[in-house]
Amino acid sequence: MAVTKAICLNADIGEMPGEPGRALDRAMLDVVTRCSIASGGHAGDAQSMAATVKAADARNVLIGAHPSYPDREGFGRRAMAMDADALRDSLLEQVRALASIARERGQALSHLKPHGALYNTAARDAGIARVVVEATLRSRIDLLIGPPHSKLAAAAADSGLPFLAEGFADRTYEASGDLTPRTEPGAVIETDADRIRQALQIVETGTVTTRTGETLQLPVRTICVHGDTPGALASARHIRSALESSGIVVAPVEP
Structure with a gap:
């Protein structure tokens, strides 16, 4: 019997200001199965967190924390020189703020996903990775x-x-497996067709074609559809539709 493939779609939300940001979040939450909510380090405040938790809860979308370096000016996209204790304390403060708001709605945080420069640094720096893991466990x-x-x-x-x-x-990938830095041309995939093609390749084959043409093994259980890239909402809808048309179940999968 053929095994049905399943993939989680996730989005980083609660990052854009005001009602336009909340409206985009609500629309993205109609598409994804998990969301990671900006927790105040790079974006987000008590009001945006509360509104996003409420919207996710209404749609049965699992919620998670999206902490970052404490860098609102740079939107968390600049690596910061912080000692381990200071970074851990900052992450814990961010996560606890969101967790407290979630508890008010009877919800618990299902996951943690670091944002921006912290995500990229933790991917290659064992010390920073341990800090992120410790903050998650604590x-x-x-x-x-x-x-x-x-x-x-x-x-x-x-x-x-x-x-x-x-x-x-x-996002495009380098041969090293790293995401192409946003400072490089072509780091963000611009067209729906190319975004759909990459999502299908990743899910169906467990590989991705790098920016320079290599085929890289990429065994993943969730695909991120960013909410702050141009055309994000339409792309997210098209990607989900393409996955389901290919017989892939979109669900909040576990590891």
Whole structure:
């Protein structure tokens, strides 16, 4: 009997300001099965967190924390020189703020996914990866989302923390397995057709074609559809439709 493939679609939300941001979040939540909510480090405040938790709860979308370096000015996309204790304390403060709001609605955080520069740094720096894992465990969150074949994945495994490996539909990859830095031309995939093609390749074959043409193994259980890239909502809808048309179940899968 053929095994039906399943994939989780996740989005990073609660990042855009005002009612236009909340409206985009609500629309994205109609498409995805997990969401990671900006927790105040790079974006988000008590009002946006509360509104996003409420919207996710109404749609039965699993919620998670999306902490970052404390860098609102740079939207968390700049690596910061912080000692381990200071970084851990910042992450715990961010996660606890969101967790408190979630508890008011009777919800618990299902996962943690670091944002931006913290995500990329933890992927290749074992020390930063351990800090992220420690913050996850101390927050009593039992699932970490991040890139496969990374220091973050290894640190989670060493600590017995379940890990959900993630790929991206709208970002290009380098031969090293790293995401192409946003400072490089072509780092963000612009067209729906190319985003759909990459999502299908990742899910159906467990590979991705890098920016320079190599085929890279990419075994993932969740695909991120960013909410802050141009055309994000239409792309997310088209990607989900294409996956389901290919017989792939979109669900909040576990590792």
